Amino acid sequence: MNFFLSYVILAEIFAIMALSTNFLVGVIGIFSVSQAALMGVGAYAYAVAAMAGLPFPVALLLALVLCAILNVLTSLPSLRLAGDYFVVTSFGIQLVATAVFINWSDVTGGVSGIAGIPAPSFFGVSTEEPRNFIVVTTLALIAAATGYALLMRSSYGRVLHAIRLDELAVVAAGRNVLRLKLGISAVSGAYAGLGGALYAIFLSFIDPSSFEIHVSVLILTMLVVGGARTLSGSIIGPFILLSIPQFMALVSLPPTMVGPARSLAYGVLLVAFMLLRPQGIAGRRL
Amino acid sequence: METLLDVGNVTRSFGGLRALDGCSFALRQGQVTCLVGPNGAGKTTVFDCITGFLKPDAGSIRLSGEPIAGLHRRDIVRRGIARSFQNLRLFEEMTVIDNVIVCLADETGNDPITAILRPFHSQAVLKRKTEQARAILETVGLLAKADHLVTAISFGQQKLLCIARVLATDAELLLLDEPTSGLGATALDTMVALIRRLSGLGKTLLVVEHNTRIVRDIADQVVFMHQGRVLAAGDPGDVLERRDLAEIYFGGGH
Amino acid sequence: MLLLQLLVDGAVSGCAVGVVAITFAYVYATTGVFHVAHAGLFTLGGYIAWWLSGQGLPFPLALMGAVAVGAAVGAVMQKAIYETLMKRRASPLVQLIASLGLLAILQNLVALLFTPNMLQFEAVSWRLSMLDIGPIHLSLPQIWTLASSLAILAGLVLFSTRTILGKRIRAVSSNRALAEITRLRPFDVYVVVVAIASGLVAVPSVFIGVDQAMQPYTSVLVLLTAVIAVIAGGIGSLPGAFIISVVLAVLQNLVLALMPGRWSIAFTFMLFIVFILIKPTGLFQTRLKRAS
Numbered sequence: 001m002n003f004f005l006s007y008v009i010l011a012e013i014f015a016i017m018a019l020s021t022n023f024l025v026g027v028i029g030i031f032s033v034s035q036a037a038l039m040g041v042g043a044y045a046y047a048v049a050a051m052a053g054l055p056f057p058v059a060l061l062l063a064l065v066l067c068a069i070l071n072v073l074t075s076l077p078s079l080r081l082a083g084d085y086f087v088v089t090s091f092g093i094q095l096v097a098t099a100v101f102i103n104w105s106d107v108t109g110g111v112s113g114i115a116g117i118p119a120p121s122f123f124g125v126s127t128e129e130p131r132n133f134i135v136v137t138t139l140a141l142i143a144a145a146t147g148y149a150l151l152m153r154s155s156y157g158r159v160l161h162a163i164r165l166d167e168l169a170v171v172a173a174g175r176n177v178l179r180l181k182l183g184i185s186a187v188s189g190a191y192a193g194l195g196g197a198l199y200a201i202f203l204s205f206i207d208p209s210s211f212e213i214h215v216s217v218l219i220l221t222m223l224v225v226g227g228a229r230t231l232s233g234s235i236i237g238p239f240i241l242l243s244i245p246q247f248m249a250l251v252s253l254p255p256t257m258v259g260p261a262r263s264l265a266y267g268v269l270l271v272a273f274m275l276l277r278p279q280g281i282a283g284r285r286l
Numbered sequence: 287m288e289t290l291l292d293v294g295n296v297t298r299s300f301g302g303l304r305a306l307d308g309c310s311f312a313l314r315q316g317q318v319t320c321l322v323g324p325n326g327a328g329k330t331t332v333f334d335c336i337t338g339f340l341k342p343d344a345g346s347i348r349l350s351g352e353p354i355a356g357l358h359r360r361d362i363v364r365r366g367i368a369r370s371f372q373n374l375r376l377f378e379e380m381t382v383i384d385n386v387i388v389c390l391a392d393e394t395g396n397d398p399i400t401a402i403l404r405p406f407h408s409q410a411v412l413k414r415k416t417e418q419a420r421a422i423l424e425t426v427g428l429l430a431k432a433d434h435l436v437t438a439i440s441f442g443q444q445k446l447l448c449i450a451r452v453l454a455t456d457a458e459l460l461l462l463d464e465p466t467s468g469l470g471a472t473a474l475d476t477m478v479a480l481i482r483r484l485s486g487l488g489k490t491l492l493v494v495e496h497n498t499r500i501v502r503d504i505a506d507q508v509v510f511m512h513q514g515r516v517l518a519a520g521d522p523g524d525v526l527e528r529r530d531l532a533e534i535y536f537g538g539g540h
Numbered sequence: 541m542l543l544l545q546l547l548v549d550g551a552v553s554g555c556a557v558g559v560v561a562i563t564f565a566y567v568y569a570t571t572g573v574f575h576v577a578h579a580g581l582f583t584l585g586g587y588i589a590w591w592l593s594g595q596g597l598p599f600p601l602a603l604m605g606a607v608a609v610g611a612a613v614g615a616v617m618q619k620a621i622y623e624t625l626m627k628r629r630a631s632p633l634v635q636l637i638a639s640l641g642l643l644a645i646l647q648n649l650v651a652l653l654f655t656p657n658m659l660q661f662e663a664v665s666w667r668l669s670m671l672d673i674g675p676i677h678l679s680l681p682q683i684w685t686l687a688s689s690l691a692i693l694a695g696l697v698l699f700s701t702r703t704i705l706g707k708r709i710r711a712v713s714s715n716r717a718l719a720e721i722t723r724l725r726p727f728d729v730y731v732v733v734v735a736i737a738s739g740l741v742a743v744p745s746v747f748i749g750v751d752q753a754m755q756p757y758t759s760v761l762v763l764l765t766a767v768i769a770v771i772a773g774g775i776g777s778l779p780g781a782f783i784i785s786v787v788l789a790v791l792q793n794l795v796l797a798l799m800p801g802r803w804s805i806a807f808t809f810m811l812f813i814v815f816i817l818i819k820p821t822g823l824f825q826t827r828l829k830r831a832s
Contacts (some may be wrong), residue, residue: 013456085339150401151398151401154395154400154408155390155410156395156396156398156400156408156412157385158384161377161379161394162377162384162388165379168377169375169451171359172363172371172375173368173389173451173455174360174389174455175388176359176390183397183398184398186398187398240387
C-alpha cells in the first residue's frame with residue numbers, strides 16, 4: 001500500500017511542477033527546460049532552512065520566495081528581447097544550477113547531497129509517514145490548482161493568453177509586456193519552489209541527480225502528454241508518466257540502463273505527441 | 287481648432303530606401319484626416335513612427351505640443367494615441383469580449399498577486415472591465431457577438447472589433463490602417479457610419495483609406511503622400527480634384 | 541608556460557565547438573528550427589566511429605562512416621519530423637519541443653546501445669601520440685581536431701558563397717516565400733542543409749572523442765557554448781560564430797585553471813547574460829532571428 005501512496009504523492013508533487021511549467025510553456029508560450037533546476041533550488045532552500053531549525057512555514061516561504069525571485073532575475077535579460085534567447089537562458093539555468101548543486105558543497109553537500117531532512121508536524125501529528133504526508137501534498141496541489149484556475153479566470157490570465165497569441169498587439173494596446181511576463185515567471189518560480197520543498201520533505205534526502213536536465217525534460221513531457229494550457233492536463237500527465245517506470249520494471253533491464261530507457265521513452269513521447277497530438281490528452285492547441 | 291498632433295519633417299530610411307523623406311502634416315482636434323497615396327508612399331511607416339513602432343531618423347512628432355518621437359510604444363498609447371493594424375492582429379482563439387478586455391486602459395487586476403491572493407477583488411475587477419468592454423462593443427455594434435470566438439465572426443465584424451480594441455485604450459487620437467479594405471457593401475456602410483460616430487464622440491482620427499468616395503464621405507482633411515513626402519494637405523474637395531495627384535495615384539503609382 | 545598550454549588546449553577545443561556552432565547556425569538560419577537535437581547528432585557521431593573502429597575498420601573509414609550515418613539520420617529527422625511539423629504550420633515552440641524529444645532519443649539510444657559511462661577509443665593506436673612544438677604539447681588527435689575544424693569552416697564558407705547549391709541555400713534562407721515562387725523547393729533544400737550540418741558535426745565529435753573520452757550526455761554543454769557563440773558572433777556570420785567559440789573555449793579553460801570543479805559553464809552563461817544585456821545584436825551581424 002505504501003507503494004501506491006508514494007506513487008500518488010510523487011505524482012501530486014510533479015503535478016505542481018507541471019503547473020509551474022504550464023504557466024510558461026502553455027500560457028505565454030515560452031520554452032522551458034529548467035523547471036527541475038528551480039525545483040532543486042526550492043528543495044535545497046527548504047532542506048537547509050529546515051535543518052537549521054526554522055519552522056515549516058518559514059522554511060517553505062523561504063523556498064517559494066527564493067525561487068520566485070531567482071526565476072524573475074534569471075529570465076529578466078532574455079524576456080526583454082524577442083526571439084529565441086529564452087531557449088538558451090533556460091538551458092543555461094539548468095546546467096548552471098546542476099553545476100552549483102554539485103560544486104557548492106558547503107551548502108548543498110555536493111554529490112552526496114543532504115540527508116535527514118525533517119518532515120513537519122501539524123497538531124502533534126508527524127507527516128513523516130506517507131499516509132500522513134499525502135494530506136499535505138494533496139492540499140498543496142489543491143491550492144496550486146486553485147491558484148492556476150483563479151489566474152486563468154482573471155483579467156490578468158486573459159492578457160497572458162493574448163501575449164502568447166500576438167505579443168505585438170498587446171504592446172500596441174499599451175500593456176507593459178515585460179512586467180506581465182515577469183509576474184507569471186515569479187508565480188511559476190514559486191510553484192517550482194513549492195514542488196521542490198515537498199519533494200525534499202517526502203524523500204528526506206536530496207542530491208544533484210534529482211534535479212538534472214532529464215528531470216526537466218520529464219516535467220515538460222508530463223505537461224505535453226497531459227495537455228498544455230489545461231488544468232486537468234497538468235494533473236493527468238504526471239500520473240501517466242510516473243506509471244511508465246512501473247511498466248518498465250516488467251522488462252528486466254540492467255540497473256545502469258533503467259535511466260536511459262526511461263529518458264528514451266520520454267523523448268519518444270515528446271516527438272510522438274508533437275507529431276500526432278500536440279494538444280496532449282486534455283487538448284488545447286500548443 | 288487646436289492642433290492635436292504635429293508631424294514635422296520626419297525622415298526614416300530602411301537601408302538605402304527612404305520610406306519617409308521630410309514628411310510633415312498636422313491633425314486638428316476632433317477631425318477625421320484621411321491619409322491617401324499609392325502603395326509604398328509611406329503611409330504605414332508614418333503610423334509606425336507616430337506610435338513608436340519605429341524611431342524616426344530625424345524630425346519631430348508632437349502631441350499637444352509635447353514631443354513624443356522616441357518614446358516607448360507603451361507610453362505613447364498611454365498619452366492617448368492608439369492604432370489598428372492592416373492585418374488585424376486579433377487574438378484568435380479568444381472571445382470577442384476578451385479581445386477588448388485585454389486592451390482596456392484600466393490596469394488594475396493585471397497582476398498575479400491580485401488574481402491569486404485577492405480572488406474576490408479580482409473577480410469584481412473583471413466584472414467591471416466586462417461592463418466597460420460591453421459598452422465599447424455596443425458602440426461598435428458587436429454586443430450580440432460578445433461571447434463568440436474571433437474565428438466565428440465575419441471579416442467585417444473582425445474589422446469592427448479592431449476598432450473596439452483601439453477604443454478600449456481610451457486614446458483620443460485613433461490611427462486606423464485601412465479599416466474599410468476588403469469589406470462588402472453593407473459592412474462598408476457600417477464602418478463608415480462608425481467612423482463618423484467616433485468623430486462625433488470627440489475622437490480625432492487618422493485613417494489610411496484608398497477609396498476616394500469614402501474619403502470624400504468621411505474626411506475633414508486629406509493628406510496626400512507620395513514617395514515618403516506629403517504632396518498636398520487640405521480640404522478633401524481641393525486635394526482630390528487635383529489632376530497631378532490623380533495622375534500619381536491612378537497612374538504611375540501602382 | 542602552463543598558461544600558454546592552457547590557451548592552446550582551449551583554442552583546440554574551441555575549434556571543435558566552432559564546428560558545432562557554425563553547423564547549428566547553418567540549420568537555424570535556413571530552416572528556422574532551434575535544432576537542439578544537433579547535440580544528439582554530435583553524440584551519435586563519436587559513438588558510431590568508436591563502434592566501427594572497434595569492428596576493426598581503419599580509422600579514416602570509421603570517421604567517414606560516422607559522417608555518413610550523421611548525415612543520413614539528420615536528413616531523416618528533417619524529412620520525417622521537422623518537415624511534417626512545418627507543413628502543418630506548427631508553432632516554433634512545438635518544433636522546439638519535438639527537437640528536444642529527438643535529442644533525448646538520440647542521447648539515450650546511444651547510452652542503451654553502447655554505454656552510459658565514459659568511453660575511450662581503445663582501437664585507435666595513435667590517440668596518445670604527442671607532438672612538441674616548442675614548449676607546447678599537442679596530441680595527434682588535437683592536431684587533427686584543429687585541422688579538420690578549420691577545413692570545415694573554410695569549406696562551409698566557400699560552399700555557401702561559391703557553389704550554386706550553396707547560393708541556392710542562402711536564397712532560401714533569406715526569403716522562403718520568394719524561393720518557393722522561383723521553384724527552389726525549400727523543403728528539399730532543408731533536407732540537404734540538415735544532412736550537411738549533421739554529417740559535419742560528427743567530425744569534431746570523433747576527434748574530441750579520440751583525444752579525450754566520450755559520454756552520451758556531455759554534448760548539451762557543448763551545444764550550449766556553441767549556441768552562445770552563435771548569438772555573440774551574429775547568426776548570419778559563420779566565421780564570427782567560429783571565432784567567438786574559440787574565445788569562449790579559451791576563457792573556459794582559463795577559468796578551469798583558476799577555479800576547480802565545473803564552474804566553467806556558469807562562467808560562460810554569465811558572459812551570455814552580460815552579452816545580451818549590452819549587445820543583443822551580436823558582434824558581427826544581425827540579431828538572433830529565425831528564418832521566416
